[in-house]
Amino acid sequence: MDFIKTPTKGMRDLLPNDMELREYVLSLMNDVYQKFGFELIQTPVVEHIENLTSKQGGENEKLIFKILKRGEKLKQGNVIDVINEDFDTFVDSGLRYDLTVPLARFYANNNSSLATPFRAFQKGNVYRAERSQKGRFREFMQCDLDILGEKTNLAEIELICAVTEFLKALHFENFTIRLNDRRILMKMAEYVKFPLKDIDSVLISLDKLDKIGKDGVKEELLSLGFLESQIDEYLQLVMQDTSSLEEYCKTFHMEEDVVNNLKEIMLATQNITSAHLVFDPTLVRGMGYYTGPIFEISVEDLPFAIGGGGRYDHMIEKFAHFSVPACGFSVGFERLLLLLEERGFTIPKKDEKVAYIFSSDEKKNEVLKIANQEREKNKIVKVLYRSKNFKFQKESLEKEGYQVLEY
Amino acid sequence: MDFIKTPTKGMRDLLPNDMELREYVLSLMNDVYQKFGFELIQTPVVEHIENLTSKQGGENEKLIFKILKRGEKLKQGNVIDVINEDFDTFVDSGLRYDLTVPLARFYANNNSSLATPFRAFQKGNVYRAERSQKGRFREFMQCDLDILGEKTNLAEIELICAVTEFLKALHFENFTIRLNDRRILMKMAEYVKFPLKDIDSVLISLDKLDKIGKDGVKEELLSLGFLESQIDEYLQLVMQDTSSLEEYCKTFHMEEDVVNNLKEIMLATQNITSAHLVFDPTLVRGMGYYTGPIFEISVEDLPFAIGGGGRYDHMIEKFAHFSVPACGFSVGFERLLLLLEERGFTIPKKDEKVAYIFSSDEKKNEVLKIANQEREKNKIVKVLYRSKNFKFQKESLEKEGYQVLEY
Numbered sequence: 001m002d003f004i005k006t007p008t009k010g011m012r013d014l015l016p017n018d019m020e021l022r023e024y025v026l027s028l029m030n031d032v033y034q035k036f037g038f039e040l041i042q043t044p045v046v047e048h049i050e051n052l053t054s055k056q057g058g059e060n061e062k063l064i065f066k067i068l069k070r071g072e073k074l075k076q077g078n079v080i081d082v083i084n085e086d087f088d089t090f091v092d093s094g095l096r097y098d099l100t101v102p103l104a105r106f107y108a109n110n111n112s113s114l115a116t117p118f119r120a121f122q123k124g125n126v127y128r129a130e131r132s133q134k135g136r137f138r139e140f141m142q143c144d145l146d147i148l149g150e151k152t153n154l155a156e157i158e159l160i161c162a163v164t165e166f167l168k169a170l171h172f173e174n175f176t177i178r179l180n181d182r183r184i185l186m187k188m189a190e191y192v193k194f195p196l197k198d199i200d201s202v203l204i205s206l207d208k209l210d211k212i213g214k215d216g217v218k219e220e221l222l223s224l225g226f227l228e229s230q231i232d233e234y235l236q237l238v239m240q241d242t243s244s245l246e247e248y249c250k251t252f253h254m255e256e257d258v259v260n261n262l263k264e265i266m267l268a269t270q271n272i273t274s275a276h277l278v279f280d281p282t283l284v285r286g287m288g289y290y291t292g293p294i295f296e297i298s299v300e301d302l303p304f305a306i307g308g309g310g311r312y313d314h315m316i317e318k319f320a321h322f323s324v325p326a327c328g329f330s331v332g333f334e335r336l337l338l339l340l341e342e343r344g345f346t347i348p349k350k351d352e353k354v355a356y357i358f359s360s361d362e363k364k365n366e367v368l369k370i371a372n373q374e375r376e377k378n379k380i381v382k383v384l385y386r387s388k389n390f391k392f393q394k395e396s397l398e399k400e401g402y403q404v405l406e407y
Numbered sequence: 408m409d410f411i412k413t414p415t416k417g418m419r420d421l422l423p424n425d426m427e428l429r430e431y432v433l434s435l436m437n438d439v440y441q442k443f444g445f446e447l448i449q450t451p452v453v454e455h456i457e458n459l460t461s462k463q464g465g466e467n468e469k470l471i472f473k474i475l476k477r478g479e480k481l482k483q484g485n486v487i488d489v490i491n492e493d494f495d496t497f498v499d500s501g502l503r504y505d506l507t508v509p510l511a512r513f514y515a516n517n518n519s520s521l522a523t524p525f526r527a528f529q530k531g532n533v534y535r536a537e538r539s540q541k542g543r544f545r546e547f548m549q550c551d552l553d554i555l556g557e558k559t560n561l562a563e564i565e566l567i568c569a570v571t572e573f574l575k576a577l578h579f580e581n582f583t584i585r586l587n588d589r590r591i592l593m594k595m596a597e598y599v600k601f602p603l604k605d606i607d608s609v610l611i612s613l614d615k616l617d618k619i620g621k622d623g624v625k626e627e628l629l630s631l632g633f634l635e636s637q638i639d640e641y642l643q644l645v646m647q648d649t650s651s652l653e654e655y656c657k658t659f660h661m662e663e664d665v666v667n668n669l670k671e672i673m674l675a676t677q678n679i680t681s682a683h684l685v686f687d688p689t690l691v692r693g694m695g696y697y698t699g700p701i702f703e704i705s706v707e708d709l710p711f712a713i714g715g716g717g718r719y720d721h722m723i724e725k726f727a728h729f730s731v732p733a734c735g736f737s738v739g740f741e742r743l744l745l746l747l748e749e750r751g752f753t754i755p756k757k758d759e760k761v762a763y764i765f766s767s768d769e770k771k772n773e774v775l776k777i778a779n780q781e782r783e784k785n786k787i788v789k790v791l792y793r794s795k796n797f798k799f800q801k802e803s804l805e806k807e808g809y810q811v812l813e814y
Contacts, residue, residue: 003726004455005515008500011453013513015520016446035782037789039423044546046418048411066475070536075492082489085482093415106420108412113422115807129477139451268772272779319410365675372679375442382444400522
């Protein structure tokens with residue numbers, strides 16, 4: 001077999017410049033989140049196939065990189081399964097497609113050693129065998145914040161404040177945070193008497209409102225077989241024009257505590273972050289596991305969200321066999337990096353770089369000694385033999401930011 | 408299927424305390440290596456199966472986690488192969504078992520965008536489906552330094568200095584660096600006329616000298632079918648008692664430049680690091696790809712090496728179809744962490760930690776505001792509702808290092 005020098009499809013080699021920016025952003029994130037008492041944890045990228053295919057992952061479960069069993073266990077696999085194109089008997093694990101399923105497993109496994117409430121910070125690669133397209137990778141980093149064991153909106157407030165603080169540290173401004181509550185979405189759909197089992201597909205259509213417009217959503221719902229009168233009533237309800245959260249929710253008799261909870265979150269975060277908080281009844285967020293408030297953050301005048309999250313009070317119990325309220329917020333790390341690159345973001349204050357060039361072996365030990373003395377002064381120092389094409393050598397080093405000194 | 412709350416076999420959940428130490432050591436490593444002009448790069452953990460099974464990985468190739476093809480390509484797999492227990496037609500990639508194969512691929516793929524010589528720093532997880540045993544994991548971190556494109560011993564010297572500097576920063580002392588040269592090992596074996604094709608297995612036996620002793624090695628070589636007279640001559644040659652590298656090597660007519668090269672490395676690094684440098688003709692190091700000097704570093708009076716490396720001038724060309732001299736040094740990161748934990752290593756200077764406890768909703772917004780002001784002063788701050796069992800809550804927080812303030 002011949003060697004292949006490109007990375008596997010959809011994955012990337014990260015070069016020094018890429019890594020420098022990534023490491024800078026991660027270390028900033030680390031500093032900010034730590035100040036909020038979040039603690040870094042880590043789970044393996046390899047997860048039990050049972051946990052990955054538990055219906056918690058939605059569409060992502062179709063994109064799993066599956067790992068073959070090994071040794072004798074592999075040989076027990078069934079030939080009939082291969083003929084039927086069912087390979088699951090040969091598989092015992094897979095690469096995680098998000099950090100939420102592993103977090104739930106982690107908490108179930110380790111909660112007795114963790115603080116209550118537990119403020120978790122995860123940064124790690126996840127894997128999805130998606131069709132290749134620009135800006136989408138099959139290995140990419142996710143950075144998740146979660147608070148487990150906090151049933152009050154203190155969780156939502158602190159999560160939103162921490163993420164806003166982090167984005168401020170990257171010099172982003174004018175934050176807009178859109179909020180909704182999964183229970184409001186459910187209530188509206190129930191109010192117009194969509195069958196409970198169909199609400200998920202109604203919400204999937206509603207989620208496309210900003211892309212396909214009101215008419216597009218209506219068309220999609222019609223094609224799903226809902227009654228036109230019901231759809232019209234629903235869309236009127238969703239798109240009622242009032243800036244007051246209370247007034248809006250009164251129409252379909254939303255429970256007061258849900259409304260007050262959202263109001264509290266908006267008030268508290270507005271106070272602290274100076275972000276622009278808006279109630280957005282069309283905010284859906286894909287994952288079905290959300291149970292309460294959901295939110296997205298966008299910066300300046302960019303049309304897309306740079307992060308989002310919400311409350312998912314019933315997910316952990318599926319792993320843990322005990323119930324734990326939970327709320328999470330995740331920043332789209334790869335999207336954030338792309339954005340910083342597009343804006344020509346430069347990393348502040350770098351250490352001084354010096355390259356010592358020498359041309360004879362006799363000078364080597366002397367140069368090495370000086371180099372190490374300079375390193376003790378926190379300079380970045382390279383030592384190099386003078387190359388035949390010195391002009392090119394010097395230019396290349398200067399391009400890398402090195403001051404070139406000949407010896 | 409039921410959820411499984413433990414990690415997959417041989418892999419680990421890393422808790423906040425584990426991560427704190429890891430991150431501290433990694434950031435220290437980063438700082439030190441950066442001062443030597445090493446640049447951080449990253450490759451995917453998923454690698455082409457062709458590259459992983461290229462015979463560069465030795466025994467590790469038997470321990471690969473293999474990834475199933477997806478979609479239509481998976482269905483092309485052959486049932487006959489399953490009956491023959493050969494699953495390779497179903498596999499297109501696997502998890503990397505080291506960082507050397509990916510580095511070679513990376514350099515072949517990206518060398519035109521990289522400095523010459525290129526000083527690479529990699530930190531990343533690797534995967535080996537080893538039998539579980541204490542202190543061995545199936546997912547573990549490797550931290551590799553490599554210099555590509557430097558044919559002189561400047562590479563060896565700078566690598567040894569960088570690693571020593573890093574270990575010093577962790578307060579290790581009394582470094583011993585044992586050196587040998589693959590060419591010396593070859594020459595001795597050739598000198599007693601072991602057939603060239605058998606030299607690898609001779610070296611595998613020699614490598615066990617410190618474990619099974621001279622008689623053990625002799626026995627093993629006898630059982631491999633070598634002549635007793637030849638074995639005796641070989642072991643006499645290897646174990647000759649002289650402190651002089653030159654004298655030692657004269658016996659079997661070793662080429663002078665190989666000897667001088669080792670002498671230069673020893674002299675230069677001794678000067679800079681104040682490490683104890685010793686020529687050790689029984690140092691083998693497993694990987695067959697080494698072509699020149701090889702070395703291991705140990706600290707204080709510990710019986711095992713904490714890192715090692717060597718020159719491998721002909722490996723990259725197998726990927727790149729061009730030749731590049733290369734030299735690497737890798738610290739056993741997981742072993743190092745275990746060692747630090749055993750010694751009760753404590754991370755210096757931590758930020759101040761404060762926990763604000765409040766008991767009424769009215770105080771929440773006030774506390775949140777104060778919390779954020781304190782965070783701006785670089786304090787680590789948690790806000791919590793007063794729990795019913797306040798005594799326990801306070802004690803737990805204090806154990807985590809928080810100063811508890813009631814509001």
